[in-house]
Amino acid sequence: MENLELFERFGLAIAIGAIVGVERHWRERDEEEGKRTAGLRTFTLAGMLGGLAGFIEQAVSAPSTPRGLVVTGILIAFSAVFALYQYRESEASGSYSVTSVIAGMATFSLGALAVLGSLTLAAAGGVALVAILASREVLHGFMKTLTWNELRSAIIFLAMAFIVLPALPTTPIGPFGGVSPAETWMLVILLAGISFIGYVAVKALGQTRGELLAGAVSGLVSSTATAINNAQLSAAGHPPQVLVAGALAANAVSCLKVALFSALIAAPIAWRIGPALVAAALVMGGISLLIARRNTTESISHNSRNPFELPAVLKMALLLVAVAFLARASAALFGDAGLLTVSMLSGIADVDAITVTVAGMLDSIGTELAATALGVAAISNTVAKSGYAVALGASAYSIRFLLVNAGALAVGFFVYQALPALLQAVVLSR
Structure with missing residues (x-):
């Protein structure tokens, strides 16, 4: 190694120890001198x-x-x-935790890695270590609200991703081009995984932030179910705004x-229809935010459905397979009109399945028809x-909901129609 690289690696080892030491020292900053086993200096020296x-x-x-013998x-x-020193501190304070010991060992190891191995990996490990240490309250709070059903859901997710997925065939099965079991299952994991992120956010943050947060997270799971549930609540006398x-x-x-799904699995479709979807979402989200800001004192309790419940996962997989088969069969037998009919009927219940299906058919139907x-x-x-x-809803609820949705669709349709001409004008201006 040249001298510059040696200093760079040694500096990173020290820096990793310092950032870990800042977090550890901050937690025990009120302790008197000699009462703290390890703080900023100790962890810096460990690195x-x-x-x-x-x-x-x-x-x-x-x-x-x-x-590796010396290290x-x-x-x-x-x-x-x-x-040993951490044990003596624990005996004196009556508080027992092995976190600082593990953190010290990890700091030392990352310092050694910075010199002997990858600088990038060592730096990433240091940041991850500090993030985990600093998240104690959030993680502890999450564990207090965690239920057995949610823990079981995490196990189901791991089984879906690392046991079931590798065992599924990748070759399409069935007529009209068939459906790949492995690809379908991967998309089930993707859909449920993104929904589960929202579910976990509510568990970690709580629903005290009001109906806006609960509704947004519910939209990750099923916006249709949210619309029906809120309509019924409004009819029962709950605040319509x-x-x-x-x-x-x-x-x-x-x-x-x-x-987002379009961008992840079929970027050309996202470029075509994404701006229109975003424009409609901005109208809905903006008006939603204005209403929520005027009604900050009222909230509705929700029981968010865990998207990794086994029945929900199996229903999603069956829905994806059914919609994929119907879309391919309709496109093959009836052409463009058949695919659009299936899209319309599928959209009545849910848009996730048809989004995944259409994205998978991009090569055969083209970007414009897919969009x-x-x-x-x-x-x-x-x-x-x-x-x-x-x-299902009270008039005060349904009229507002209907008007905003109509406005959002109008804005989205305008953007969709005007986008090609706008892009052409930009190209010609260059």
Whole structure:
């Protein structure tokens, strides 16, 4: 190594120890001198010690001897001393935790890695270590609200991703081009995973932030279910303004979710219809935010459905397979009209399945038809939710919901129609 690289690696080892030390010292900043086992200086020195161990390893190791003996020996000695002092502090304070010991060992190891291995990996490890240490309150709060059903859902997710997925065939099965079980299952994981992120956000943050947050997160799971639920609540006498804000937030998130899925699995479709979806979402989300700001004292309790419940996962997989088969069969038998009809009918219940299906058919149907099919599904879904609001909700709820949805669709349709001409004008101006 050249001198500049040596200083860079050694500096990173020290920096990792310093950022960990800042977090550890901050937690015990009110302790008197001599009452704290390890703080800023100690952890900085731990990172430096790891770096020095790495340099010694390079200097004394011979090609015939196993690598890592020096670093391992120093790490064992350091860990033993650190654990001893941490034990004495725990005995004196009556508070027992092994976190600082593990943090010290990790700091030393990352310092050694900075010298002997990847700088990028060492830096990322240091940031991750500090983030985990600083998230104690959030993680502890989340564990207090965690239920067995949610823990089971995490196990289901791991089984879906690492046991079921590798065992599924990738070759399409069935007529009209068939459906790939592996690709379908991967999309189930993707859809449920993004929804689960929203579910976890509510569990971690709580619903005290009001109907807007609850509605937005519900939109990740099912905006249609949110619209129906809020309509029924409004008919039962709950505040219609708050319920409209939640339902509109769910709609906005649903539009953004379709744009995101398109971008992830079929970018050309996202470029064509994404701006229109985003524009509609901005109208819905903006008005939802205005309503929520005027009604900050009222909230509605929700029981968010866990998207990784096994029945929900199986229903999603079956829906994806059914919609994919119907879309391919209709396109093959009836052409463009068949695909658009399936898109419209699928959108009445949900837009996720048709989004995934149309994106998978991009090579055979082209970008314009794929974008049109998604637009039809989005319009059908929005109209259906407006119909549910009129049929099930109070007039104060349904009229507001209907007007905002109509305005959002008009804005989205205008953007969709005007986008090609706008892009052409930009190209010609260059």
